[in-house]
Amino acid sequence: MSRFWSPIVHSLTPYVAGEQPATGDLIKLNTNENPYGPSPLALAAISQAVADTLRLYPDPTALRLRAAIAESFGLDRNEVFVGNGSDEVLAHTFQALLNHEEPLLFPDVTYSFYPTYCRLYGIKFREVPLDAEMQVRVDGYRQPCGAIILPNPNAPTGIAKSRADMETLVAEHPDQVVVIDEAYVDFGGMSAIPLVRKYPNLLVIQTLSKSRGLAGLRVGFAVGQRPLIEALERVKDSFNSYPIDRLALAGAIAAWEDRDWFETHRALIIASRERLAVALKELGFHVLPSSANFLFARYPGKSGEDLAAQLRSRGILIRRFSGERISDFLRITIGTDAECDGLVAALREILG
Numbered sequence: 001m002s003r004f005w006s007p008i009v010h011s012l013t014p015y016v017a018g019e020q021p022a023t024g025d026l027i028k029l030n031t032n033e034n035p036y037g038p039s040p041l042a043l044a045a046i047s048q049a050v051a052d053t054l055r056l057y058p059d060p061t062a063l064r065l066r067a068a069i070a071e072s073f074g075l076d077r078n079e080v081f082v083g084n085g086s087d088e089v090l091a092h093t094f095q096a097l098l099n100h101e102e103p104l105l106f107p108d109v110t111y112s113f114y115p116t117y118c119r120l121y122g123i124k125f126r127e128v129p130l131d132a133e134m135q136v137r138v139d140g141y142r143q144p145c146g147a148i149i150l151p152n153p154n155a156p157t158g159i160a161k162s163r164a165d166m167e168t169l170v171a172e173h174p175d176q177v178v179v180i181d182e183a184y185v186d187f188g189g190m191s192a193i194p195l196v197r198k199y200p201n202l203l204v205i206q207t208l209s210k211s212r213g214l215a216g217l218r219v220g221f222a223v224g225q226r227p228l229i230e231a232l233e234r235v236k237d238s239f240n241s242y243p244i245d246r247l248a249l250a251g252a253i254a255a256w257e258d259r260d261w262f263e264t265h266r267a268l269i270i271a272s273r274e275r276l277a278v279a280l281k282e283l284g285f286h287v288l289p290s291s292a293n294f295l296f297a298r299y300p301g302k303s304g305e306d307l308a309a310q311l312r313s314r315g316i317l318i319r320r321f322s323g324e325r326i327s328d329f330l331r332i333t334i335g336t337d338a339e340c341d342g343l344v345a346a347l348r349e350i351l352g
Protein backbone atom coordinates (compact mmCIF):
# COMPACT_ATOMS: atom_id res chain seq x y z
CA MET A 1 0.00 0.00 0.00
CA SER A 2 1.65 3.14 -1.22
CA ARG A 3 0.45 5.23 1.74
CA PHE A 4 3.16 3.44 3.73
CA TRP A 5 5.95 4.48 1.37
CA SER A 6 8.67 6.96 2.17
CA PRO A 7 8.05 10.00 -0.05
CA ILE A 8 11.01 9.36 -2.37
CA VAL A 9 9.68 5.95 -3.42
CA HIS A 10 6.86 7.63 -5.36
CA SER A 11 9.38 9.44 -7.56
CA LEU A 12 11.59 6.47 -8.49
CA THR A 13 11.75 5.00 -12.01
CA PRO A 14 13.23 1.55 -11.35
CA TYR A 15 15.55 -0.06 -13.89
CA VAL A 16 13.97 -3.00 -15.69
CA ALA A 17 16.39 -5.92 -16.04
CA GLY A 18 16.27 -8.21 -19.08
CA GLU A 19 14.07 -11.30 -18.87
CA GLN A 20 15.49 -14.36 -17.07
CA PRO A 21 13.15 -17.09 -18.35
CA ALA A 22 12.32 -20.13 -16.22
CA THR A 23 12.70 -22.62 -19.08
CA GLY A 24 16.09 -23.49 -20.54
CA ASP A 25 15.19 -24.23 -24.16
CA LEU A 26 15.36 -20.67 -25.46
CA ILE A 27 18.22 -19.04 -27.36
CA LYS A 28 19.01 -16.39 -24.78
CA LEU A 29 20.72 -13.39 -26.37
CA ASN A 30 19.13 -10.66 -24.22
CA THR A 31 21.32 -9.85 -21.20
CA ASN A 32 24.92 -9.89 -22.46
CA GLU A 33 25.87 -13.03 -20.56
CA ASN A 34 28.88 -15.07 -21.62
CA PRO A 35 27.83 -18.24 -23.50
CA TYR A 36 30.88 -20.17 -22.27
CA GLY A 37 30.33 -19.74 -18.54
CA PRO A 38 33.10 -19.18 -15.99
CA SER A 39 36.55 -20.73 -15.79
CA PRO A 40 36.47 -24.32 -14.45
CA LEU A 41 39.02 -23.15 -11.87
CA ALA A 42 36.47 -20.64 -10.57
CA LEU A 43 33.83 -23.36 -10.28
CA ALA A 44 36.29 -25.59 -8.41
CA ALA A 45 37.18 -22.76 -6.03
CA ILE A 46 33.51 -22.07 -5.34
CA SER A 47 32.87 -25.78 -4.65
CA GLN A 48 35.77 -25.78 -2.22
CA ALA A 49 34.33 -22.75 -0.46
CA VAL A 50 31.05 -24.60 0.12
CA ALA A 51 32.07 -25.66 3.60
CA ASP A 52 31.47 -25.25 7.29
CA THR A 53 33.31 -21.89 7.09
CA LEU A 54 30.11 -20.45 5.59
CA ARG A 55 29.02 -19.93 9.21
CA LEU A 56 31.66 -17.19 9.38
CA TYR A 57 31.26 -13.76 7.82
CA PRO A 58 33.50 -13.13 4.82
CA ASP A 59 36.41 -10.66 4.83
CA PRO A 60 34.61 -7.29 4.82
CA THR A 61 37.50 -5.74 2.86
CA ALA A 62 37.77 -8.54 0.25
CA LEU A 63 41.51 -8.00 0.53
CA ARG A 64 42.71 -11.02 -1.47
CA LEU A 65 40.47 -10.18 -4.41
CA ARG A 66 41.49 -6.52 -4.36
CA ALA A 67 45.15 -7.55 -4.19
CA ALA A 68 44.77 -9.88 -7.20
CA ILE A 69 43.07 -7.17 -9.28
CA ALA A 70 45.53 -4.46 -8.17
CA GLU A 71 48.55 -6.59 -8.96
CA SER A 72 47.42 -7.26 -12.53
CA PHE A 73 47.21 -3.51 -13.20
CA GLY A 74 50.36 -2.53 -11.27
CA LEU A 75 48.27 -0.63 -8.72
CA ASP A 76 48.07 -0.70 -4.94
CA ARG A 77 45.31 -2.80 -3.37
CA ASN A 78 44.01 0.37 -1.72
CA GLU A 79 43.32 1.74 -5.18
CA VAL A 80 40.76 -1.03 -5.86
CA PHE A 81 37.18 -1.13 -4.58
CA VAL A 82 34.98 -4.21 -5.07
CA GLY A 83 31.22 -4.59 -4.92
CA ASN A 84 28.24 -6.84 -5.53
CA GLY A 85 28.31 -6.51 -9.31
CA SER A 86 29.42 -3.32 -11.00
CA ASP A 87 25.84 -2.12 -10.54
CA GLU A 88 26.50 -1.84 -6.82
CA VAL A 89 29.86 -0.17 -7.47
CA LEU A 90 28.07 2.28 -9.76
CA ALA A 91 25.37 2.94 -7.16
CA HIS A 92 27.99 3.80 -4.53
CA THR A 93 29.84 5.93 -7.09
CA PHE A 94 26.72 7.96 -7.89
CA GLN A 95 26.12 8.58 -4.20
CA ALA A 96 29.74 9.14 -3.15
CA LEU A 97 31.18 11.09 -6.09
CA LEU A 98 28.60 12.31 -8.61
CA ASN A 99 26.14 14.42 -6.59
CA HIS A 100 27.10 18.08 -7.01
CA GLU A 101 25.62 21.53 -7.53
CA GLU A 102 26.16 21.41 -11.30
CA PRO A 103 24.54 18.57 -13.27
CA LEU A 104 26.13 15.20 -13.94
CA LEU A 105 26.69 14.65 -17.68
CA PHE A 106 26.20 11.37 -19.55
CA PRO A 107 25.24 10.39 -23.13
CA ASP A 108 21.57 10.59 -24.19
CA VAL A 109 21.82 6.99 -25.36
CA THR A 110 23.59 4.99 -22.66
CA TYR A 111 23.19 2.50 -19.80
CA SER A 112 19.64 3.15 -18.63
CA PHE A 113 20.56 2.58 -14.98
CA TYR A 114 22.28 6.01 -14.84
CA PRO A 115 19.09 8.15 -14.72
CA THR A 116 17.62 5.63 -12.28
CA TYR A 117 20.49 6.18 -9.83
CA CYS A 118 20.15 9.94 -10.32
CA ARG A 119 16.51 9.80 -9.22
CA LEU A 120 17.34 7.52 -6.28
CA TYR A 121 20.01 9.89 -4.97
CA GLY A 122 18.50 13.20 -6.13
CA ILE A 123 21.33 13.97 -8.56
CA LYS A 124 20.79 16.63 -11.25
CA PHE A 125 21.81 15.37 -14.68
CA ARG A 126 22.02 16.52 -18.30
CA GLU A 127 22.19 14.19 -21.29
CA VAL A 128 24.76 14.90 -24.01
CA PRO A 129 23.54 13.79 -27.46
CA LEU A 130 25.48 11.21 -29.46
CA ASP A 131 26.38 12.32 -32.98
CA ALA A 132 24.58 11.18 -36.16
CA GLU A 133 26.67 7.97 -36.22
CA MET A 134 25.60 7.23 -32.63
CA GLN A 135 29.12 8.00 -31.36
CA VAL A 136 30.01 9.81 -28.14
CA ARG A 137 31.14 13.38 -28.97
CA VAL A 138 33.92 14.31 -26.59
CA ASP A 139 33.50 18.04 -27.36
CA GLY A 140 29.86 17.82 -26.24
CA TYR A 141 31.17 17.56 -22.67
CA ARG A 142 32.87 20.98 -22.81
CA GLN A 143 30.30 22.63 -20.58
CA PRO A 144 29.90 23.38 -16.87
CA CYS A 145 29.15 20.17 -14.97
CA GLY A 146 29.49 18.50 -11.59
CA ALA A 147 30.90 15.24 -12.94
CA ILE A 148 30.82 12.95 -16.01
CA ILE A 149 30.01 9.26 -16.43
CA LEU A 150 29.98 7.21 -19.60
CA PRO A 151 30.51 3.62 -20.63
CA ASN A 152 33.38 2.80 -23.00
CA PRO A 153 32.41 0.93 -25.14
CA ASN A 154 29.06 2.68 -24.82
CA ALA A 155 25.94 0.63 -24.16
CA PRO A 156 23.70 -0.28 -25.88
CA THR A 157 25.47 0.93 -29.04
CA GLY A 158 28.66 -1.11 -28.44
CA ILE A 159 30.76 1.67 -30.00
CA ALA A 160 34.14 2.32 -28.33
CA LYS A 161 36.12 5.56 -28.23
CA SER A 162 39.90 5.63 -28.19
CA ARG A 163 41.95 5.92 -25.01
CA ALA A 164 43.15 9.29 -26.33
CA ASP A 165 39.53 10.52 -26.44
CA MET A 166 38.95 9.33 -22.88
CA GLU A 167 42.16 11.05 -21.77
CA THR A 168 40.99 14.31 -23.39
CA LEU A 169 37.75 14.10 -21.41
CA VAL A 170 39.59 13.44 -18.14
CA ALA A 171 42.26 16.11 -18.78
CA GLU A 172 39.69 18.77 -19.73
CA HIS A 173 37.85 18.36 -16.41
CA PRO A 174 40.56 18.40 -13.72
CA ASP A 175 38.06 19.60 -11.10
CA GLN A 176 35.37 17.01 -11.86
CA VAL A 177 35.30 13.26 -11.40
CA VAL A 178 35.14 11.39 -14.72
CA VAL A 179 33.85 7.82 -14.39
CA ILE A 180 34.44 5.37 -17.24
CA ASP A 181 32.23 2.29 -17.06
CA GLU A 182 34.23 -0.44 -18.81
CA ALA A 183 31.76 -3.31 -18.43
CA TYR A 184 32.47 -4.38 -22.05
CA VAL A 185 36.05 -3.20 -22.53
CA ASP A 186 37.57 -6.70 -22.81
CA PHE A 187 35.82 -7.33 -26.14
CA GLY A 188 37.83 -4.80 -28.12
CA GLY A 189 37.98 -1.49 -26.27
CA MET A 190 41.05 0.23 -24.79
CA SER A 191 40.95 0.46 -21.02
CA ALA A 192 41.63 3.81 -19.32
CA ILE A 193 43.17 2.03 -16.31
CA PRO A 194 46.75 2.95 -17.41
CA LEU A 195 45.69 6.61 -16.93
CA VAL A 196 44.71 6.18 -13.28
CA ARG A 197 48.25 6.99 -12.03
CA LYS A 198 48.23 10.28 -13.92
CA TYR A 199 44.72 11.61 -13.16
CA PRO A 200 43.33 11.98 -9.62
CA ASN A 201 39.84 12.64 -11.08
CA LEU A 202 39.55 9.34 -13.02
CA LEU A 203 37.57 6.34 -11.77
CA VAL A 204 37.35 3.21 -13.96
CA ILE A 205 34.72 0.54 -13.27
CA GLN A 206 34.80 -3.05 -14.59
CA THR A 207 32.87 -6.26 -13.99
CA LEU A 208 33.45 -10.02 -13.89
CA SER A 209 29.95 -10.55 -15.32
CA LYS A 210 30.79 -10.42 -19.02
CA SER A 211 34.34 -11.33 -20.02
CA ARG A 212 34.78 -13.65 -17.01
CA GLY A 213 31.39 -15.30 -17.47
CA LEU A 214 30.32 -14.67 -13.88
CA ALA A 215 27.11 -12.62 -14.13
CA GLY A 216 25.53 -14.94 -11.55
CA LEU A 217 28.24 -14.39 -8.94
CA ARG A 218 27.84 -10.58 -8.81
CA VAL A 219 31.34 -9.10 -8.64
CA GLY A 220 32.48 -5.74 -10.03
CA PHE A 221 35.21 -3.29 -9.14
CA ALA A 222 36.46 0.26 -9.44
CA VAL A 223 40.03 1.51 -9.68
CA GLY A 224 41.17 5.03 -8.93
CA GLN A 225 43.45 7.06 -6.73
CA ARG A 226 43.03 6.81 -2.99
CA PRO A 227 40.66 9.76 -2.31
CA LEU A 228 38.07 8.44 -4.80
CA ILE A 229 38.30 4.89 -3.44
CA GLU A 230 38.06 6.16 0.13
CA ALA A 231 34.75 7.89 -0.75
CA LEU A 232 33.38 4.58 -2.06
CA GLU A 233 34.55 2.74 1.07
CA ARG A 234 32.84 5.30 3.30
CA VAL A 235 29.53 4.78 1.51
CA LYS A 236 29.92 0.98 1.37
CA ASP A 237 30.70 0.79 5.09
CA SER A 238 27.56 2.83 5.75
CA PHE A 239 25.48 0.42 3.67
CA ASN A 240 26.65 -3.24 3.77
CA SER A 241 29.85 -4.51 5.39
CA TYR A 242 29.90 -7.78 3.42
CA PRO A 243 28.84 -7.26 -0.23
CA ILE A 244 31.18 -10.03 -1.47
CA ASP A 245 30.29 -13.36 0.13
CA ARG A 246 32.69 -16.25 0.67
CA LEU A 247 31.67 -18.09 -2.50
CA ALA A 248 31.96 -14.94 -4.60
CA LEU A 249 35.38 -14.15 -3.15
CA ALA A 250 36.72 -17.63 -3.91
CA GLY A 251 35.24 -17.74 -7.41
CA ALA A 252 36.24 -14.21 -8.36
CA ILE A 253 39.87 -14.66 -7.31
CA ALA A 254 40.20 -17.93 -9.25
CA ALA A 255 38.48 -16.46 -12.31
CA TRP A 256 40.70 -13.39 -12.22
CA GLU A 257 43.83 -15.49 -12.07
CA ASP A 258 42.83 -17.78 -14.96
CA ARG A 259 44.22 -15.60 -17.76
CA ASP A 260 44.17 -18.48 -20.27
CA TRP A 261 40.44 -19.06 -19.94
CA PHE A 262 39.82 -15.32 -20.20
CA GLU A 263 41.96 -14.81 -23.31
CA THR A 264 40.62 -17.88 -25.12
CA HIS A 265 36.96 -17.14 -24.58
CA ARG A 266 36.99 -13.43 -25.19
CA ALA A 267 38.72 -14.15 -28.52
CA LEU A 268 35.98 -16.67 -29.40
CA ILE A 269 33.28 -14.09 -28.62
CA ILE A 270 35.01 -11.39 -30.68
CA ALA A 271 35.30 -13.79 -33.64
CA SER A 272 31.62 -14.79 -33.35
CA ARG A 273 30.63 -11.11 -33.18
CA GLU A 274 32.40 -10.33 -36.45
CA ARG A 275 30.84 -13.41 -38.07
CA LEU A 276 27.34 -12.44 -36.88
CA ALA A 277 27.80 -8.83 -38.00
CA VAL A 278 28.58 -10.03 -41.53
CA ALA A 279 25.54 -12.34 -41.56
CA LEU A 280 23.20 -9.59 -40.34
CA LYS A 281 24.51 -7.13 -42.92
CA GLU A 282 23.95 -9.74 -45.63
CA LEU A 283 20.31 -9.93 -44.48
CA GLY A 284 20.04 -6.14 -44.90
CA PHE A 285 20.51 -4.99 -41.29
CA HIS A 286 22.24 -1.74 -40.39
CA VAL A 287 24.78 -2.88 -37.77
CA LEU A 288 26.72 -0.44 -35.57
CA PRO A 289 30.47 -1.19 -35.25
CA SER A 290 30.70 -3.05 -31.93
CA SER A 291 33.60 -3.48 -29.53
CA ALA A 292 31.36 -5.28 -27.02
CA ASN A 293 29.85 -8.75 -26.57
CA PHE A 294 26.68 -7.63 -28.33
CA LEU A 295 25.55 -6.02 -31.59
CA PHE A 296 23.13 -3.13 -31.97
CA ALA A 297 21.30 -3.44 -35.26
CA ARG A 298 18.12 -2.37 -37.03
CA TYR A 299 16.39 -3.42 -40.20
CA PRO A 300 15.41 -0.39 -42.30
CA GLY A 301 11.63 -0.03 -42.47
CA LYS A 302 10.91 -2.70 -39.83
CA SER A 303 9.65 -2.05 -36.32
CA GLY A 304 12.04 -3.31 -33.67
CA GLU A 305 9.14 -4.26 -31.43
CA ASP A 306 7.70 -6.41 -34.17
CA LEU A 307 10.98 -8.17 -34.93
CA ALA A 308 11.59 -8.82 -31.23
CA ALA A 309 8.10 -10.31 -30.82
CA GLN A 310 8.55 -12.57 -33.85
CA LEU A 311 11.91 -13.77 -32.53
CA ARG A 312 10.34 -14.37 -29.11
CA SER A 313 7.65 -16.56 -30.68
CA ARG A 314 10.48 -18.62 -32.23
CA GLY A 315 12.16 -19.06 -28.84
CA ILE A 316 14.84 -16.39 -29.31
CA LEU A 317 15.29 -13.61 -26.76
CA ILE A 318 17.02 -10.33 -27.65
CA ARG A 319 16.83 -6.94 -25.88
CA ARG A 320 15.10 -3.82 -27.09
CA PHE A 321 14.83 -0.33 -25.62
CA SER A 322 12.10 2.25 -26.01
CA GLY A 323 14.22 5.45 -26.32
CA GLU A 324 13.38 7.70 -29.26
CA ARG A 325 16.48 7.12 -31.38
CA ILE A 326 16.87 3.45 -30.58
CA SER A 327 13.41 1.88 -30.44
CA ASP A 328 13.87 0.03 -33.75
CA PHE A 329 17.27 -1.38 -32.80
CA LEU A 330 17.75 -4.92 -31.54
CA ARG A 331 20.53 -5.47 -29.00
CA ILE A 332 21.80 -8.95 -29.65
CA THR A 333 24.18 -10.65 -27.22
CA ILE A 334 26.89 -12.71 -28.89
CA GLY A 335 26.16 -16.36 -28.15
CA THR A 336 27.95 -19.42 -29.47
CA ASP A 337 28.18 -19.64 -33.26
CA ALA A 338 25.34 -22.21 -33.16
CA GLU A 339 23.10 -19.77 -31.25
CA CYS A 340 23.99 -16.94 -33.64
CA ASP A 341 23.20 -19.21 -36.59
CA GLY A 342 19.81 -19.98 -35.01
CA LEU A 343 19.13 -16.26 -34.78
CA VAL A 344 20.14 -15.61 -38.39
CA ALA A 345 17.96 -18.50 -39.63
CA ALA A 346 14.96 -17.15 -37.70
CA LEU A 347 15.50 -13.61 -39.01
CA ARG A 348 15.81 -14.91 -42.58
CA GLU A 349 12.46 -16.65 -42.16
CA ILE A 350 10.81 -13.58 -40.56
CA LEU A 351 12.09 -11.23 -43.26
CA GLY A 352 11.05 -13.63 -46.03
Ligand code: PMP
Nearest residue numbers: 085086087111155183207209220
Ligand atom coordinates in the same frame (compact mmCIF):
# COMPACT_ATOMS: atom_id res chain seq x y z
N1 PMP B 1 27.56 -1.17 -16.88
C1 PMP B 1 26.99 -1.42 -18.06
C2 PMP B 1 27.22 -0.47 -19.20
C3 PMP B 1 26.19 -2.56 -18.23
O1 PMP B 1 25.58 -2.81 -19.40
C4 PMP B 1 26.01 -3.45 -17.14
C5 PMP B 1 25.18 -4.71 -17.31
N2 PMP B 1 23.80 -4.52 -17.25
C6 PMP B 1 26.59 -3.11 -15.93
C7 PMP B 1 27.39 -1.99 -15.83
C8 PMP B 1 26.38 -3.92 -14.69
O2 PMP B 1 26.88 -5.21 -14.74
P1 PMP B 1 27.11 -6.05 -13.42
O3 PMP B 1 26.28 -5.44 -12.32
O4 PMP B 1 26.67 -7.43 -13.77
O5 PMP B 1 28.57 -5.96 -13.11
